[in-house]
Amino acid sequence: MLIKRNDRLAQIVSQLNKKFKRNTTPAVKRFIKVVKRGLFNQNEISGFRDGACSNTVDTASVRDYEAVKWTLKKLNAANYIPGINIGIEAFSTCDIPGRAVYHTVNFAQKAFENHANSSSLPIVGILGPEASSEAEETSAFLSSLSKEYQLYQFLFSATSSNLNDERLSNIVRVIPSDTIQTKVMQHFLKQLEWNYVAVVYENTTYGRTAFEELSSSAKFEGICIAKSFPIEIGITVDFSALQTVLDNLLSNAESQITGVIFFVSTTTASDFLSIVQGRKQGSFFRLMMVFSESIALERSMLKNYDSVSKGTFVTSPPVLEVKEFSNHWNSILSNKTSFLDEYVTNHWLLNVLRKYISCDPFQETCLMPTLQEVSTSENENIFEGYAIVAALLQVNGIKELHSEKCKGSDGICTELRETLHKHKNMLFKKSSREVIFQDVPFHFEKNFSIILNGKNEVLMNGNISAYEVYQYRRCLDKNEDFCLEKVADYGENSLKVLTGRLVDYSDNNNEIQWPNMYKAQCSLGRSCKSCKVENTENDIYFKNGDFFIIGMAPVNTGDLSNPLHCGVIRESNGWECTEAISYAVDDINQNKDVFPNSTIGFIILNSCNQPVLTSKKLLNIMNNGVTLPNGTVVHDVSSRVLGVVAELGSSISQAAAEVLQEFNIVQVAYGSTAAVLSDREEYKYFLRLSTPDTNQAVAMVDISKKLDLKYIQILFSEGTYGEGGRDDVIRAAKSSKVCVANEIIVQENKYSMVLDDLRRNPYAKVVLLFLKSHVVSEVIEVITRSMDAEEFVFIASEAFGTRTEIIENNPKLENSLSLSLEIPLSGNNLKGYIYSKSTEKYYLNPWTRSFLEKKNACFFPGSFDKSSNEQCEKVFDRYNSSDIKYDIWSPFALHAAKVVLNGAYASFRHICGLNSKTICSEYRDNPKRVWEYFQRQNLSLNGVQTSIFDDNGDGNLGHVIYQIKKSRTDPKVLEFVKVGSFSQSTNLNLSRIDTINPTKCPNQKCENYCSLFYNGNVADKQETSNDSSNTGVVVGLSVVAAIFVFSTIALIIYILIIRRGLLKSIQEQEHYVDPTEFSMRNEYLTVVK
Structure with missing residues (x-):
C-alpha cells in the first residue's frame, strides 16, 4: 500500500512540476527543520496565468514569515525543547491554490520518505498557507491521506468558515474565523443604525463564504444587503469592474447606497479607494465603508486616500503584539547589519526594503532608511502575532511529545524518532485542554492561554477580546494626525461600542459626533421594496419562560394567491391583540398572582388569517420548537405549553383546534363567533369569550x-x-x-x-x-x-x-x-403597558414598526419605506390618553389570556401540585378536566366577579x-x-x-x-x-x-x-x-x- 501511495505521489509531483517548477520568482504563503515547513504569500496576490506570480512583494506576508523565523530562533536559543532545534523551510504560493497544492504534495512525499527512512530529517508539520482558498485545497489533500502520514497544518491568517469543517481533520487554526467576524459586523451595523448596505467581495473561498454568512445573519437583524458585487481576481484587479461597482452604488434606482462592506484584499481595497477619490473630485456623494480583517489594519493604505477614507471602519481579530519582534523588524529595515544577517534566510526582505531605497543595500555607499522613517511608515500587522502563536503551539506540541517519549533526556530519543517519522498524526493533540506558554523567551503585550476543544479552531482565554473594530479617524493622542483607533470590543456574544470615540466627517472635514453621524439607510422619499419582507410567515413574538402560553392574532391579512403567505398589515384588531396577550403574561409575572415559583413565557404567532398557515405554524412549534430571528432554536416547547389564546377569526380557531386537540391542549378564543365552534364533539377542548x-x-x-x-x-x-x-x-x-x-x-x-x-x-x-x-x-x-x-x-x-x-x-x-361585543378593561393598565414601549429603540414585537407606520402613514428612522416623507412622531400618544379607545377585540384578547393563565394555574395546582416544575402527564392525559377548570373561571368586570362561559364553554356576555x-x-x-x-x-x-x-x-x-x-x-x-x-x-x-x-x-x-x-x-x-x-x-x- 505504501509503494502504491508513493507511486501516485510521484505522478502528482511530476505533473505539478511541469506547471510550477519553471516559475522561480520568489513568493511565500506559509508552511514547517526538525523540519517545519511554511507556505507564505511573499509575492503579492495577483492571481495566476500558468502559475505565474507578480513582481510586487506582499510586505505583510514577508513580515509574517520573518516573525515565525524569529520565534524559532528565540526558542532554539533558549533550548525550549532540550537538545532539539526546530528549523523552517518557506515556500511562496502567490495566493495561487495550485502552487500551494504543489508544495503540499512535495511535503507529503517527504513524509512518506520519513516513514521509509528513519535517518532522514523529520518533517513535523506545516504552517499555513495564508489564504483560505489555498488552505481549503491543501487540507483537503492532506486529510485524504492515511492518518500516519497526515501532517498537521497550523493556520494563522486563513479565516474562512469552511475551514471549520471537521472533515479537514489536519487543521489547527489559531485566528478567529469569519463566523465571528460576520457576527461582529452584524452587531456593529445594527448599533450604527446602518440597515441599507452593499457588499463587495472577492470571488474566492474567503470572500464568498464571508458574504454568504453575513447575508444569512444580517437579515435577522433587519439589515438589508441591497446589492452585492463579486470581484473576479486575475493577474491584476480589473479597474473597470471596480468602476462599475461604484457606478451601481451611486445610481441604484431604488435608493442611493451609502454604506458598503468589503471582503477584499489590500490591493483591491486600495484600487477601489483610488477610484472613489478620483470620482469625488468632480462630483458630490457620500460613501461610508467597513473593511474586513483582510486589509490587516494597514493604516498607510487608508492614509493614501484619506480624502475618502476618513471615518472608515475596519474589523479585526485582537492585535497580539510582541514588541521585541516589532523592534527586530524595524531594525532589519533600518540597520544594514541586521538586514544582511536576516537576508541570508529571508531573501524576500530585499523587495520590502525597495519601498524605502533605490540603491543596492549590498554596497557600502547605500544608506538605509532611518529608524524613524521605518517606524512611522510600517503598518501594524495583525497576522504576525497569530503566526507567532501558531509556531509556538506547534513547537509546544513537539515539546510535550519529547517530554512524554524521552523521559527527561535531551535530543531525539528512539521512541520520539519513531513517532516523528512514522506517526505524523500523533505530533499534536487536539483534545480538550488548555495550553499555557511557559518558559517562552519573549512575551505578548496581552496575557492569554490557548483552549483546545478537539475542533479545528482554538480559542483564546484571558485578558483579550474575541474581536475588535477600529475606525480611521483623528488620533486620540495627537489630533493633527489620523490613526486606526479601537471603537468596539466583542466578547461573550455581545459587542461593546465605545460611542464616545465614533465620529464622521462632513464635506468640509468637520467631525460629527455620535449619535448625529450619517447612517446608511433607505433615502428619504424612497421605498426600498427589495428590502421589505413581504412574507412575514416566520415572524414570532417570543419571551422565554419555564412554561408557555401560545397566542395568535391576525396581524396581517392573508395572501389570496397563496394560503401559506401573508398579505398587508392590518390597521386594527391585530397588532394591539398581540400586545394585550403579552401584557397579560408580563403582568402575571410581575405580580406573581399565579405560578409564583415559575416564569411564564409567551409565543405569539401571526396567523395572517390563513387557516392552512395556522396549522403549519402550530405543528412546527409542537414538533420542532421555536426558531428565533437570530437562528437560535428553543427546543422542548410542546411539553411546556399551558394553553393557547386563539383566535379572532372562526376559521383560524377551527384550524388551531384541529391541531391542538391532537396534543390535548385547551384553547380559549377571544373572537370566533361562528356557530359551528359550539360543537363539543368536534372541538373538544375549545372555549371562547365571544357570544x-x-x-x-x-x-x-x-x-x-x-x-x-x-x-x-x-x-x-x-x-x-x-x-x-x-x-x-x-x-x-x-x-x-x-x-x-x-x-x-x-x-x-x-x-x-x-x-x-x-x-x-x-x-x-x-x-x-x-x-x-x-x-x-x-x-x-x-x-x-x-x-x-x-x-x-x-x-x-x-x-x-x-x-x-x-x-x-x-x-x-x-x-x-x-x-x-364588549368587555370592560377596568383595573388594567394595558394603555400604560403599550405606551411604555415608546422608549424601546428596537421593538421586541416584530410587527410594531410596520403597524405604526401603516396606521399613521409615516416612517421610523431605518424604515425601508420612506415614501410618505413624514417621520413618525408621537405615535404612542393615544395610549397616554385618558379616553383611550381600544380596538374592539383587544380587551377580549387580554381577558382570554388571563383565563388561560388563571385556568392553567388552577388545574396545574390541583393536578400536578404547587411544587411541580414541569407539566405532569396527568395534565396532558386528562384535557377535559383541564377544560373544566378553564370553564369555571370568572373575570372581574367593573369590580364584579362575572361568569363568562356557559356550560358549553361559549361566551355569555x-x-x-x-x-x-x-x-x-x-x-x-x-x-x-x-x-x-x-x-x-x-x-x-x-x-x-x-x-x-x-x-x-x-x-x-x-x-x-x-x-x-x-x-x-x-x-x-x-x-x-x-x-x-x-x-x-x-x-x-x-x-x-x-x-x-x-x-x-x-x-x-x-x-x-x-x-x-x-x-x-x-x-x-x-x-x-x-x-x-x-x-x-x-x-x-x-x-x-
Whole structure:
C-alpha cells in the first residue's frame, strides 16, 4: 500500500512540476527543520496565468514569515525543547491554490520518505498557507491521506468558515474565523443604525463564504444587503469592474447606497479607494465603508486616500503584539547589519526594503532608511502575532511529545524518532485542554492561554477580546494626525461600542459626533421594496419562560394567491391583540398572582388569517420548537405549553383546534363567533369569550322584526364566519317570518359589483351584514360611495361594531345599526403597558414598526419605506390618553389570556401540585378536566366577579346594540349611540332608537315568494358578487345585444297590450322588481323622528 501511495505521489509531483517548477520568482504563503515547513504569500496576490506570480512583494506576508523565523530562533536559543532545534523551510504560493497544492504534495512525499527512512530529517508539520482558498485545497489533500502520514497544518491568517469543517481533520487554526467576524459586523451595523448596505467581495473561498454568512445573519437583524458585487481576481484587479461597482452604488434606482462592506484584499481595497477619490473630485456623494480583517489594519493604505477614507471602519481579530519582534523588524529595515544577517534566510526582505531605497543595500555607499522613517511608515500587522502563536503551539506540541517519549533526556530519543517519522498524526493533540506558554523567551503585550476543544479552531482565554473594530479617524493622542483607533470590543456574544470615540466627517472635514453621524439607510422619499419582507410567515413574538402560553392574532391579512403567505398589515384588531396577550403574561409575572415559583413565557404567532398557515405554524412549534430571528432554536416547547389564546377569526380557531386537540391542549378564543365552534364533539377542548353568532343572528332578526323591517337582504363574507352567520340568519328569519330576498356572498378584493347586486332587490332596503372585520370597512366604503342617501340601511354584526373609522365622513350610514361585543378593561393598565414601549429603540414585537407606520402613514428612522416623507412622531400618544379607545377585540384578547393563565394555574395546582416544575402527564392525559377548570373561571368586570362561559364553554356576555346618529355637538359628525342590548337571558331590549319606516313586500308575487321562503320551499337565492372588470368587452356586447332583443320584444308586447286594452300596472303583477327591466322610483327609507 505504501509503494502504491508513493507511486501516485510521484505522478502528482511530476505533473505539478511541469506547471510550477519553471516559475522561480520568489513568493511565500506559509508552511514547517526538525523540519517545519511554511507556505507564505511573499509575492503579492495577483492571481495566476500558468502559475505565474507578480513582481510586487506582499510586505505583510514577508513580515509574517520573518516573525515565525524569529520565534524559532528565540526558542532554539533558549533550548525550549532540550537538545532539539526546530528549523523552517518557506515556500511562496502567490495566493495561487495550485502552487500551494504543489508544495503540499512535495511535503507529503517527504513524509512518506520519513516513514521509509528513519535517518532522514523529520518533517513535523506545516504552517499555513495564508489564504483560505489555498488552505481549503491543501487540507483537503492532506486529510485524504492515511492518518500516519497526515501532517498537521497550523493556520494563522486563513479565516474562512469552511475551514471549520471537521472533515479537514489536519487543521489547527489559531485566528478567529469569519463566523465571528460576520457576527461582529452584524452587531456593529445594527448599533450604527446602518440597515441599507452593499457588499463587495472577492470571488474566492474567503470572500464568498464571508458574504454568504453575513447575508444569512444580517437579515435577522433587519439589515438589508441591497446589492452585492463579486470581484473576479486575475493577474491584476480589473479597474473597470471596480468602476462599475461604484457606478451601481451611486445610481441604484431604488435608493442611493451609502454604506458598503468589503471582503477584499489590500490591493483591491486600495484600487477601489483610488477610484472613489478620483470620482469625488468632480462630483458630490457620500460613501461610508467597513473593511474586513483582510486589509490587516494597514493604516498607510487608508492614509493614501484619506480624502475618502476618513471615518472608515475596519474589523479585526485582537492585535497580539510582541514588541521585541516589532523592534527586530524595524531594525532589519533600518540597520544594514541586521538586514544582511536576516537576508541570508529571508531573501524576500530585499523587495520590502525597495519601498524605502533605490540603491543596492549590498554596497557600502547605500544608506538605509532611518529608524524613524521605518517606524512611522510600517503598518501594524495583525497576522504576525497569530503566526507567532501558531509556531509556538506547534513547537509546544513537539515539546510535550519529547517530554512524554524521552523521559527527561535531551535530543531525539528512539521512541520520539519513531513517532516523528512514522506517526505524523500523533505530533499534536487536539483534545480538550488548555495550553499555557511557559518558559517562552519573549512575551505578548496581552496575557492569554490557548483552549483546545478537539475542533479545528482554538480559542483564546484571558485578558483579550474575541474581536475588535477600529475606525480611521483623528488620533486620540495627537489630533493633527489620523490613526486606526479601537471603537468596539466583542466578547461573550455581545459587542461593546465605545460611542464616545465614533465620529464622521462632513464635506468640509468637520467631525460629527455620535449619535448625529450619517447612517446608511433607505433615502428619504424612497421605498426600498427589495428590502421589505413581504412574507412575514416566520415572524414570532417570543419571551422565554419555564412554561408557555401560545397566542395568535391576525396581524396581517392573508395572501389570496397563496394560503401559506401573508398579505398587508392590518390597521386594527391585530397588532394591539398581540400586545394585550403579552401584557397579560408580563403582568402575571410581575405580580406573581399565579405560578409564583415559575416564569411564564409567551409565543405569539401571526396567523395572517390563513387557516392552512395556522396549522403549519402550530405543528412546527409542537414538533420542532421555536426558531428565533437570530437562528437560535428553543427546543422542548410542546411539553411546556399551558394553553393557547386563539383566535379572532372562526376559521383560524377551527384550524388551531384541529391541531391542538391532537396534543390535548385547551384553547380559549377571544373572537370566533361562528356557530359551528359550539360543537363539543368536534372541538373538544375549545372555549371562547365571544357570544356565538347563533345569538347574534337572532338579535339581528329580532331587531328587524321589532322595527317591522320584514323584507331584507344578507351580505356576508366567504368563509366560516360569514357563511355560518348567513345560515343562522336564515334560520332565525324563517322562524320570525322575516323574508330574506337575497343572499350575497362577498369575496375578498371583489367589491365593485356589490351595490349592483343589492339594487336587484330595491324594496329590500335593510341589509344584514356578516362581513369579516378586515374587509367590512372596504366593502362599506365601496357601497356608500355610489349609493344614494337612505337607499339602504344596514344592521351590522360585531365585526362592524363601534369602529369609528368606518363611519367617519360617511353620512350615508346615518340610522344604520350595529351590534358590538364588549368587555370592560377596568383595573388594567394595558394603555400604560403599550405606551411604555415608546422608549424601546428596537421593538421586541416584530410587527410594531410596520403597524405604526401603516396606521399613521409615516416612517421610523431605518424604515425601508420612506415614501410618505413624514417621520413618525408621537405615535404612542393615544395610549397616554385618558379616553383611550381600544380596538374592539383587544380587551377580549387580554381577558382570554388571563383565563388561560388563571385556568392553567388552577388545574396545574390541583393536578400536578404547587411544587411541580414541569407539566405532569396527568395534565396532558386528562384535557377535559383541564377544560373544566378553564370553564369555571370568572373575570372581574367593573369590580364584579362575572361568569363568562356557559356550560358549553361559549361566551355569555351578549351584545350591545348601537345606532349611528348625528352628534349633538356637531351635526356633521356621526357617532355610535347605545340603543339596546341582547343576551340569552334578557333577549332583546331596545330604547332611544330612531324608528325606521317598515319594509315589506311590494306585491303579491313577492308575498308568495316569502311564504315559500318561510316554509323552506324556495331555491337557493345566493349570489356571488364578483368584479367583472376583466370581462368588460363581453358584457358590453351582451348588453347591446340584450337591449336590442328586449326593445324589439317590448315593442311587440306594447302593441298587443294597447290593442287588447290590457295595460295594467306592472308593479302589481311582480313579486319583486328587477331594475334591469323597470326604472326605480325614489322610494327610499325615511326616518320618523
